[in-house]
Amino acid sequence: MRGWLRQDGRKGIRNVLVVAYLVECAHHVARAIAERHDGGDVQLIGFPGCYPNDYAQMMMERLCCHPNVGAVLLVSLGCESFARGRLLEVVRASGRPASLLVIQEAGGTRSTIERGRAWVQAALPVLAAMPTTDLAPGELVVGTICGGSDGTSGLTANPAIGRAFDRLIAAGAAGIFEETGELIGCEGHMASRAATPELAAEIVATVEKAARYYTTLGHGSFAVGNADGGLTTQEEKSMGAYAKSGASPIVGLLKPGDQPVGGGLYLLDVVPDGEVRFGFPNISDNAEIVELIACGAHVILFSTGRGSVVGSAISPVIKVCANPDTYRRLPDDMDIDAGRILEGRADLDTVGAEIAGLVEAVASGEPTCSEALGHQEFILTYKSFTPAGPACLPARAR
Amino acid sequence: MTAAAPVLLLAPEDNVLIAVADLPIGHRVSDGQREIVLREAVPLGHKLARHPILAGAKIIKYGAAIGSATRAIAEGEWVHLHNLASDYLATPVLEGSPVSPDEDHVA
Numbered sequence: 001m002r003g004w005l006r007q008d009g010r011k012g013i014r015n016v017l018v019v020a021y022l023v024e025c026a027h028h029v030a031r032a033i034a035e036r037h038d039g040g041d042v043q044l045i046g047f048p049g050c051y052p053n054d055y056a057q058m059m060m061e062r063l064c065c066h067p068n069v070g071a072v073l074l075v076s077l078g079c080e081s082f083a084r085g086r087l088l089e090v091v092r093a094s095g096r097p098a099s100l101l102v103i104q105e106a107g108g109t110r111s112t113i114e115r116g117r118a119w120v121q122a123a124l125p126v127l128a129a130m131p132t133t134d135l136a137p138g139e140l141v142v143g144t145i146c147g148g149s150d151g152t153s154g155l156t157a158n159p160a161i162g163r164a165f166d167r168l169i170a171a172g173a174a175g176i177f178e179e180t181g182e183l184i185g186c187e188g189h190m191a192s193r194a195a196t197p198e199l200a201a202e203i204v205a206t207v208e209k210a211a212r213y214y215t216t217l218g219h220g221s222f223a224v225g226n227a228d229g230g231l232t233t234q235e236e237k238s239m240g241a242y243a244k245s246g247a248s249p250i251v252g253l254l255k256p257g258d259q260p261v262g263g264g265l266y267l268l269d270v271v272p273d274g275e276v277r278f279g280f281p282n283i284s285d286n287a288e289i290v291e292l293i294a295c296g297a298h299v300i301l302f303s304t305g306r307g308s309v310v311g312s313a314i315s316p317v318i319k320v321c322a323n324p325d326t327y328r329r330l331p332d333d334m335d336i337d338a339g340r341i342l343e344g345r346a347d348l349d350t351v352g353a354e355i356a357g358l359v360e361a362v363a364s365g366e367p368t369c370s371e372a373l374g375h376q377e378f379i380l381t382y383k384s385f386t387p388a389g390p391a392c393l394p395a396r397a398r
Numbered sequence: 399m400t401a402a403a404p405v406l407l408l409a410p411e412d413n414v415l416i417a418v419a420d421l422p423i424g425h426r427v428s429d430g431q432r433e434i435v436l437r438e439a440v441p442l443g444h445k446l447a448r449h450p451i452l453a454g455a456k457i458i459k460y461g462a463a464i465g466s467a468t469r470a471i472a473e474g475e476w477v478h479l480h481n482l483a484s485d486y487l488a489t490p491v492l493e494g495s496p497v498s499p500d501e502d503h504v505a
């Protein structure tokens with residue numbers, strides 16, 4: 001594998017120029033700058049809100065300084081409250097080429113688009129000339145998520161991803177799994193896998209927080225239709241999602257934007273702290289993917305049964321299809337056919353090894369299905385978190 | 399792995415197997431070591447008992463407890479809402495949904 005070495009010591013598996021709008025009012029201009037380039041080397045991200053939010057500010061800083069990002073163009077309307085100067089400063093301090101265009105100061109839509117396109121044209125050859133260096137499996141951060149799940153997800157794709165996680169983590173990589181709201185009933189099992197008793201207590205508390213949050217929203221994880229597919233209990237459904245985590249010890253609990261401290265398995269807490277504000281924790285799968293990427297994930301393993309087609313800006317998404325019928329219906333969108341386990345054509349270990357192998361190939365530059373199809377979904381909304389306590393990352397405390 | 403595997407054993411310590419096809423009563427399946435005869439039809443994605451299970455015993459799937467048996471379960475029996483309950487939350491059930499093996503439960 002090869003990667004681009006960044007100033008902070010991390011290496012990227014892609015070298016993307018990101019165009020970032022800092023309020024919805026700058027979205028059109030930013031899109032017009034980015035859309036000239038459909039090769040995947042220029043990507044659009046942004047935050048739509050006008051009011052300030054510490055979480056969104058932090059997320060944009062982490063995303064613009066993600067190892068897969070080589071250069072950043074910020075597009076601001078001018079009167080929104082996003083701290084654009086601070087973001088520009090953080091990106092420049094990271095050693096990346098960066099610029100800021102403020103539409104109200106640059107002469108409006110047409111003039112800002114022209115300036116933005118000129119900056120991108122000048123930056124692309126700089127990116128292309130950046131040297132690459134060797135990348136070891138132990139330098140990778142891999143995230144996992146499930147979406148568009150069905151009764152097969154917990155039988156094939158999720159446990160196969162768990163086997164892939166075991167292999168990647170044994171090679172020194174960091175693996176991140178998430179959605180504590182979907183892990184209700186697994187907290188005792190997770191606690192038994194925690195590296196320290198203090199971390200175990202934090203994991204139990206974070207699942208209890210998720211249970212309270214979803215209860216307040218009146219939104220349970222177990223749908224009546226789940227029983228038709230063979231699921232009997234909440235903890236059984238949770239175990240199906242939890243199977244993505246494999247069997248490695250849990251070495252840390254992250255909040256969005258926190259970076260893993262070395263290799264090993266991490267749980268990401270995506271449920272906000274404090275009283276319920278701003279609605280659902282994650283309004284769609286891509287909101288969770290963006291949080292995994294903000295934690296430094298180079299690549300995402302996405303398990304789907306019914307057939308999600310999404311990709312993401314910044315980091316490639318590998319689609320692991322749980323259901324053999326879905327795979328036959330959506331072959332162009334699916335990277336891995338885990339449903340063949342149901343048809344006796346492979347076992348979990350074989351598919352797990354195949355997924356781990358594809359992670360290395362993608363990290364070496366091979367495009368995933370969603371990358372080849374041009375998927376670059378991105379969504380970032382309002383949230384609030386308090387910082388994770390020292391017990392959440394035992395390796396950092398040492 | 400030549401013929402289609404009709405059941406999955408997700409972890410070695412599990413006391414249930416998962417049907418990967420709609421399986422009829424009397425069907426013989428293997429957990430890799432022994433043969434088990436289905437005492438009733440088990441639909442795709444549903445569970446069947448790998449061993450006799452005592453009332454009150456934990457049902458183990460993925461190597462973890464997914465609830466407790468509400469009555470004794472015989473080897474080869476379908477395991478679902480009629481004989482397994484969550485240790486956490488009652489499972490929501492639609493009125494009219496089949497919860498016992500006497501009713502039509504094949505999807």
